Each structure stands twice: as C-alpha cells, then as structure tokens.
Amino acid sequence: MNKTIGMLAHVDAGKTTFAEQLLYHTKSIRTRGRVDHQDAFMDSHDIERARGITVFAGQAVMPYNGSTYYLLDTPGHADFSAEMERALRTMDYAVLLLSAVEGVQGHTETVWQLLRRYGVPTFFFINKTDRAGADVQRVTEEIRSLLTPDVVDLTDPAAEIADSEAGERNTGSSEAEAAEEGRSGLDLSSSAARPLPPVTLSDALKTFLAERDEPLLEGYLDDRLTEHEWTEALIRLIREGRVYPCLHGSALLDIGVADFLRKFDRLTVTPYAAANEDEDTRKPFAGRVYKIGHDENGTRLTYIKALQGSIGVREFAEYVDRNGDAEPKSMREEKITGIRIYSGDRYTQVDRAYAGELFAVTGLTEAQAGEGIGDALDEVVPFEMTPTLTASVAFPRELPVKDVLRIFRMLEAEDPALGVLWEEELQQLQIRVMGAIQLEVLSAVLRERFGLNVTFGAPEILYRETIAAPMTGYGHFEPLRHYAEVHLEIEPGERGSGVVFEDACHADDLPVGYRNLVGQHVTEREHHGLLTGSPLTDVKVTLLTGRAHNKHTHGGDFREATLRALRQGLEQADNILLEPCYRFRIRAEAEHLGRLMHDVQQAHGIFDPPELSETHLLLTGTVPAASFMNYAVELASYTRGKGMLSLTYGGYRPCHNAGEVIERRGYDKNADPLYTSSSIFCAKGAGYSVPWDEAEAAMHLL
Secondary structure (H helix, E strand, C coil): CEEEEEEEECCCCCHHHHHHHHHHHCCCCCCCCCCCCCCCCCCCCHHHHHHCCCCCCEEEEEEECCEEEEEEECCCCHHHHHHHHHHHCCCCEEEEEEECCCECCHHHHHHHHHHHHHCCCEEEEEECCCCCCCCHHHHHHHHHHHHCCCEEECCCCCEEECCCHHHCCCCCHHHHHHHHCCCCCCCCCCHHHCCCCCEEECHHHHHHHHCCCHHHHHHHHHCCCCHHHHHHHHHHHHHCCCCEEEEECECCCCECHHHHHHHHHHCCCCCCCCCCCCCCCCCCCEEEEEEEEECCCCCEEEEEEEEECEEECCCEEEEECCCCCCCCCCEEEEECCEEEEEECCEEEEECEEECCCEEEEECCCCCCCCCEEECCCCCCCCCCCCCCEEEEEECCCCCCHHHHHHHHHHHHHHCHHHCCEEECCCCEEEEEECCHHHHHHHHHHHHHHHCCCCEECCCEECCEEEECCCEEEEEEECCCCCCEEEEEEEEECCCCCCEEEEECCCCCCCCHHHHHHHHHHHHCCCCECCCCCCEECCEEEEEEEEEECCCCCCHHHHHHHHHHHHHHHHHHCCEEEEEEEEEEEEEEEHHHHHHHHHHHHHCCCEECCCEECCCEEEEEEEEEHHHHCCHHHHHHHHCCCCCEEEEEEEEEEECCCHHHHHHHHCCCHHHCCCCCCCEEEEECCEEEEECHHHHHHHCCCC
16 A cells, blocks of 8 residues: 655654665665765755755655555754645654654644644654663653653564564565665555454553543453454554554664564555555546645646545646636646656656655646645645744846746745745845744755855844724726726734635626726735735725726726725724734743743733643743744753743734834835825826825715
C-alpha cells in the first residue's frame, strides 16, 4: 500500500538524520549522509546544506515490506512553520522527534497542536539517547504530562513482532534502485497476500489499551483475544488518534531505527492500495494540492496528494478558479502535460499517478496550495500559521519592475503566506514574513536562484484597520466625457473575514457588468485605512445603487467611483486600529507564576486561569505580537532555560497602543496618492472636486 509519513520536530532534534537512516535501511540510498557533512539526501538545496537546517519540505520515496512510503522531511525552525503546515495535510502518519536531552521544547508544542488540529496519527521517537544527559524516562514523562497522556512505550519487550517469513519482506537492491529513480516498481501481488505476523504485547500494554476502548476491555476481562486481534486493536487505536506509540534510539549511531521501522510498518495502514491492486482506480480522481514549485527552467510544478482514483498525462484536471472575479467561483479545467515522482532532487516521469501517491504535475497554471482537484472540490481550509510581520524590499532600480515582480510572484505561488504587495504609485514592494531568519534565507534564494540582489527593511508588525459601526459611502466620478456614481454600505464584519462584497443593487439601476466591476474593485486589492494606511479588513461592503451613462461611462470610471465611495465612508466612520496577537502556552516551574502573570499583564495580554501541579504550571492566553515576540529570550533567562514558550497566530484585536502607533507611522490620509475621498462632478464642461463632507448632498441618486 502507499503511505505518506512526515518527519516533524523542534529544530536540531535530528529529523533529517533520522530520515537518512530510514532511507538507508530500505535501500533507497546507498550511503547515509549527514547534516554536518552537508551531504544529506533530504537537504537537497545548497541553502539547507550551508545552514545545516531544513528550510523546504523535502520528499523521498522508499519501498519496504511491500509498501511504498512517501517520506516528507519538514522544517523545524519556527520561521518556516507555514511550509511545515502545508505538508501536514498530505500525511497519513507523522513521526514527532524529540531530543532525549532537551525533551519537549516550545516549538514541539506548536507542532503537536497542529498535528491534533489536522487529526494526523502520530508516532514519537526520542532521539539522541547516546548524548550525555539523555534521559528517556524523563522525556517520556514530559510527553505524557505536556502533550498527551495516551503515549505508550513500544520498545522491547513491551511489543515484539513475532519472527516469521512474512515478517521480513524488504525488497532488495533492484527495487531500491528503482525507488531511487522515483517509483519502486514492486510486484506486490504475491507479498500482500502473505499473512502478517502479530505483535506480541506485554500485559501492561494490553491493560493500557483496554482502558481506552470499551469493547477491547470486555475481551481483555474475558481473556478471549488472540495476538492478531490485539494487534488489529492497536492499529485501530493508533489510526484513530487514541494511542500514540513511542520508541527511542540514536539516529546518528543507527540505534533503534530498524526496530522503529519494522514496528511502524506493521502498525500503520492506509486505504491506498498499490497501483495494480487498487480496485478504486475507476473512481473519479480526487487530489489535494500541497505545494507549488518551479524547476530549473521555470516550469510551474503543482504537487498533489492523490486521494482517490488515478490520473494520467493528457487527461484533464478540474479545480476552482479562485483568481476569477465571478461569484460563485467558476471552474477551471486544464490538461496534465507531465507527471513527475520526486525523490530528493531527482524525479522520474510517469504516465499515471494513483491514490496515495505524492507527485508533481505540469500544465496547471492557477491551482493553489490547499486546493482540491477533481472530486475533492471542498472549501479551502485556512492555514493556522500566519505571518505577523511585514518587510519592505529594496532592489536595484535599474532592474525592470515587471521582472522583479515576476520573480516575487513565483515565490508567492510557492509560499502563499508571503503576501507580495506592490504599490504602483509609491513604487514600493512589501512582503510578509514569520521572522528575520526567513528574510536571510529569502535573500539567499533570490541571489542563488535568480541572480537578484535585494535588501530588506527591518521587519515591522503588520497592523490592520477596521470600523466600529455601519456607514454609507458615496463616490461620484464625472470629469468631462466620463460618468459613474456608486453608493456603498460599509459595515463591520467578523474577525478574520477580510473584505467581503455583496451586491444589493437592483438590475434596473445598474447593468450587471458594471455591478461586477464594482465588486472586482472592492476585492482586487487591499485598501488603505485612514489611521496608519494599514490594510482594511473585517468589513462587509454592499453595493446599494449606482448609475452609469449610456455614452460617457467607461470601465475605469467605476474604479474611481468605487474607491472614492469606500474612502468617503471611512471618513465618516469610527476607525479602529487592529494588531496581530499570539496565542501563547507557557510551561515553567510553579515558583515563576507571579512573574509570568505580571509579564503578560505588562504586555497587555490576557490569560486563562493557570493550571498548577505540585511543581509546574501551565499558563495560556492571548497577547499582542508587538510586545511578546522577543519574550522567549527573557523567559529562558529567568527560568534558567527550563521555561517553555509556544506561540501560534491568535488573530487580530484592537491595538493596545493605537495612539502611539498612529503617531509613529505618521500617515497623512490626505496625501495618499492611491486614494482620495473627494468626488468629481461636472459643470459648464469642466470637472470640479467636492470634499468628502459635502459629497453626499451633491449625489445624483439622492
């Protein structure tokens, strides 16, 4: 069967080294690389090898015991959490690595919360047991107390796979060589039919499982379950996320890796049969886009996890065109021109891809990460990891702007969180980032991949603006031989909703083509707020009415009228400055409770009632990103490195120091070249301007 597994961890826990060992044990690579030697198979980019960290979610294919594994090595640094989260949606199982010395760390908790959000069955592997200070028992207790009480130790003799001919079915070198080229080429028809050996569980482990499943408890008390039934029960509980197996060893010294692989293979199942066994290949294709990339020739690659059926070259793939202006969104159908199975930086061209496989296709021009393909056309679920910082981009002015924008648009397609924004009138380029390390890596990517030398401004908090109460805005644009009038109702929306447009204009007032133009101009870009010029958000804009002229109205007229109506409404409104917040989880020794509560209050955050044990505490809550983004260093200082901070995006809230931010930004709403709140009317063959506070009285439709 096909299985997708992901490697996740806090940075430097040994994910890449562990992945190298798995590839070596399955004969997918001939020699084991090392991160410190800059020759790891999974770190295929020069930037990753130079820095010794995983930046991009790499993938490899490995055969083992009749199954084909698609291995994903995800970034462990918090700055690249968005890349890690995009990979999560493809995983059938995850392996969460922890250091036997450091144990559960701040980012480990963040990863764990994301795994639970997406419901990914998870195995733990406690790594680096060879290091001084390693304590497997302590780390296991940390997992049990800080992450989940349902962790279970599967090291021998707690669980042993019975020795049998069926227990070892690895494929040997010939299939491994095929896997290195991208696809295993295994004939699974005979091996899949062999009976699998049971896992012999200890009495303590059986008791642990019975306590978590009532039907299993009845069989346990009656002592009527066979070893095969216990094995199937363990597989089911793992798959349902009710039990989390844990093993340990040293990836660097290859201790415990083979045992982990053997047990992982036996205790994991997926609904994806091998290609020649898949009875569902006749079903309509369904897949999920998890990544966008470009090859060395600039060809756009759309990475897909196949969920059902199969798809071949020269067949058509259907997905929602989310770049279109129509509501509801129209469908786009494009031909697949090529299918590639990637393993590291190498790939094999194939004619068809099947359910459970990870592959890249060429030919799809607009599909986005998270997008459903074919029969998986459900709504895109928003990603949890959202940047809270923005940075300006300075590039050599002798370079054509369109070429620089083309490069950044390519990077934005690969990382949607980048949020590239070009201000034409101001000639400014801005991006959104998770942190300073991401900017350093991005600078190296631009230099090495595109030969583009850029510098970035210091990252700043990404503020937003909204309004407190409904308001009607009026816009009129009527210089000589032009005409358009628009009336918009602007009202507060739900937090996180962005800018939503609704058409309530009667067809007798304005033709549908012009009404669509108004909707397009409302949603085509982010609009400046009046307080700091930050993006407007969380508002619902409704077109009430409008007017056009049969002879003098042009398409651009409605853009002018719409933007003026929007701005005129904001001039009347009670504007609110919003700031990004973090949801935080702090674990520390109980003695630091007073200091922690004081620090959160000083940072203008709010916290839930603390959870206390005899020795430790857990404090959760919400705090402004601006006042807490560097708190990890302070926490480590006064807790002597024992405090643990986990931060995730917590949405936008009213800014705690709005006056200070507004003064510091110094935005002049009347000097913004992109926007004006005045309207243009015509008299005696000449246009004249009417200020926003007088425009309503001059409107033709009132």
